[in-house]
Amino acid sequence: MKAIVLSKPGGVENLVVQDIRTPIPGDHEVLVQVRAISINPVDGYVRESGLLKLTVLHLQPEEQPVILGWDIAGTVTDTGRSVTRFKKGDDVFGLVNFEGHGKAYAEYVAAPESHLALKPAGISHEEAAGATLxxxxxxxxxxxxxxxxxxxxxxxxxxxxxxxxxxxxxxxxxxxxxxxxxxxxxxxxxxxxxxxxxxxxxxxxxxxxxxxxxxxxxxxxxxxxxxxxxxxxxxxxxxxxxxxxxxxxxxxxxxxxxxxxxxxxLGVKSSGEDMAAIAKLLDSGALRSYISETFPLEQMGAAHTSMATGKTRGKLVVLP
Ligand SMILES: NC(=O)c1ccc[n+]([C@@H]2O[C@H](COP(=O)([O-])OP(=O)(O)OC[C@H]3O[C@@H](n4cnc5c(N)ncnc54)[C@H](OP(=O)(O)O)[C@@H]3O)[C@@H](O)[C@H]2O)c1
Missing domain, CATH: 3.40.50.720 (NAD(P)-binding Rossmann-like Domain)
Incomplete structure (x- = not known):
């Protein structure tokens, strides 16, 4: 699969497209074919200083390759053997493994089922990806x-x-x-x-x-x-x-x-329960995502540059 790998901490030129192995979901994970990714200021901080900036808090070694990103919406294509809440074909969205190694800048993401909720049918993947972190x-x-x-x-x-x-x-x-x-x-x-x-x-x-x-x-x-x-x-x-x-x-x-x-x-935490509450608000129309710009996956660097202006209106979304 295609992913954006951070070759080393630093500028946007270090976000490079690579072909890597598609992840295999663990027992409590689902494999999500990603339809939309959203980015946040934290993506830029971690790009500049490295993933350990976040994960050192949890004493995890830095795992290679480093793939940034935490916000996804997409379709479940495989499920771990202990998964009970989702099945193949479900459209889901969520904040994956925050603060940890989210690996969201990719065509497929293995995500704990406890971090996801069902995407409301009337909401696009772009809007759903925005409404995560x-x-x-x-x-x-x-x-x-x-x-x-x-x-x-x-x-x-x-x-x-x-x-x-x-x-x-x-x-x-x-x-x-x-x-x-x-x-x-x-x-x-x-x-x-x-x-x-x-x-x-x-x-x-x-x-x-x-x-x-x-x-x-x-x-x-x-x-x-x-x-x-x-x-x-x-x-x-x-x-x-x-x-x-x-x-x-x-x-x-x-x-x-x-x-x-x-x-x-506040330090935001991944939570499928809170995602379900957000899904309900999106479904009712009380909450809407405003997506000001979308970028293809290959232009992740341009998305980061736009985010760094500090002038974003609503959300920036990247499409694999
Ligand atoms: N602790 C956590 O868990 C957590 C979670 C999410 C975000 N954050 C942090 O919270 C901050 C905001 O995140 P975000 O995703 O909302 O960022 P964002 O989308 O990049 O925010 C951009 C907005 O900030 C506004 N802005 C800039 N300076 C302002 C000021 N002095 N007064 C009022 N508005 C101002 C801009 O409005 P104008 O263009 O009109 O100036 C722009 O619309 C970031 O530092 C982020 O890292 C922390």
Whole structure:
């Protein structure tokens, strides 16, 4: 099968097409013929620094060849002997083996059945592939951690991006009042997702407008944004950071404690159960993937270059 192998950590030129053996699914795995792959900023970080950057946390040796990627949608073509949830011919999607060696940049992926859900019939493979890592992150932040509910005021930073555009829609699906931040260029897009208000980060200081949020989801790289997000929360509110650890930002953690704001640094996890919840939302039409660009597999480097601009609207998808 064709796969994109990372020849060595570094630039996009190190993402090379190779013919390698099709994987054989383990007992609890299914073999998925991949129809669409989505990419995320983490793919770029790992391309630059190597897979061990992630897997060292789990003390795994780096396995060769290194194949990046975790987000897939496709069709089951084989099943391990202990698989009970899927059969050949099922269309599935999910975040495979995160944080580990996902090996998603390939025509076939062996994936644990516990990481997948059935793809809703009315949703394309491209839309399904988009709604994996980024949608799971939004779900795990808002639902599993912050327990979002009807009437909550929710501030979503980077609301036009991969995670943000799902977070706006998930918070709305739970009946929240949603404010999204972005540049002016993405205002109409964010309001079109259902957000109640938009704030342009280059024209307004969000904490001067919003002072009583119940939940803030922050994925902006500048830690000052996290500190300012505490000012936008009410006491007892929840601040979820996708980027910064509070134990490495002591003054911010102290400021949150003084205001009685709950803090959490989310690390998204593969979960078939959460994928099934996302599938339900996609199926009902409450959640939609916005795919801004698609690339053929051979142009994975160009997809990475586009992702690195930090200006992605919705999701980027690669087609094997
Ligand atoms: N911890 C985890 O488990 C986890 C999971 C997923 C993602 N993440 C991290 O979260 C971050 C976002 O991920 P993503 O997939 O959503 O990225 P993305 O799709 O690349 O985000 C791009 C968006 O960021 C917006 N943006 C940039 N600077 C902004 C600012 N100062 N204020 C508001 N919006 C801003 C841009 O909007 P404009 O063009 O309008 O500026 C653009 O639409 C990344 O660092 C990623 O690694 C962490």
């Amino acid at each position: 980024a949608a799971l992150t939004a779900w795990q932040a808002l639902v599993n951690y912050a327990d979002v509910k009807k009437g909550d005021k929710v501030l979503i930073h980077a609301a036009a991006g991969g995670v943000g555009h799902y977070a706006v829609q998930i918070a709305k699906a739970f009946g929240a009042y949603v404010i999204g931040t972005s540049s002016a260029a993405n205002k109409a897009f964010i309001l079109g997702l259902g957000a109640d208000e938009h704030l342009d980060y280059s024209a307004q200081r969000f904490e001067e407008v919003i002072k009583d949020a119940d939940i803030v989801v922050d994925s902006v790289s500048d830690p000052a944004n996290l500190a300012r997000s505490i000012d936008a929360l009410k006491p007892g509110g929840a601040l979820v950071s996708l980027v910064h650890s509070f134990d490495k930002n002591i003054p911010i953690a102290r400021k949150a404690r003084e205001k009685k704001v709950f803090t959490h640094r």
